[in-house]
Amino acid sequence: MREKAFAVFFFGIGALIDGMVLAEHYTIWGEYSPGTGFFPLLIGTLLMLASVIMAIQTAKGTYGSPKTKPDRKKIKDMAAFAGIVLVSLLLTDLVGLIVSLFLVFALIMLIIYRYSWWYSLLVSAVSIGIIYLVFVVGFSIRFPVGVFGF
Numbered sequence: 001m002r003e004k005a006f007a008v009f010f011f012g013i014g015a016l017i018d019g020m021v022l023a024e025h026y027t028i029w030g031e032y033s034p035g036t037g038f039f040p041l042l043i044g045t046l047l048m049l050a051s052v053i054m055a056i057q058t059a060k061g062t063y064g065s066p067k068t069k070p071d072r073k074k075i076k077d078m079a080a081f082a083g084i085v086l087v088s089l090l091l092t093d094l095v096g097l098i099v100s101l102f103l104v105f106a107l108i109m110l111i112i113y114r115y116s117w118w119y120s121l122l123v124s125a126v127s128i129g130i131i132y133l134v135f136v137v138g139f140s141i142r143f144p145v146g147v148f149g150f
Contacts (some may be wrong), residue, residue, distance in 0.1 A: 003058040011051035017044030033139040096146030
């Protein structure tokens, strides 16, 4: 029963996101690149699709796993992830999106996956470089900037 409720809830969230994008007349596709509404519309549609698949699998009895409680490490990791994401959202206006995403990637790799600090920083820098090249340079999308100017 809980899985059906989750499927309906997430379908509603996806429909709400898509409805907001379409009602506010965001640009889905610009002349040369995706518009401001492209990504939210894509996420909303994928969320609705995933919830339909979840509902179908629940009806067939193939969704879910055995009822087990998460162990203490998984609970700590989930709390750490939620904290990292929350802090990065709060810091985005101050330090900018690029720095905030870099911190998210690095801290997740350091705290949750327990990689070495140099590997975490390297992978985070490469990832942020790719994101910057694709979105800022390639699609000319402006990211929120902070006190550092990027």
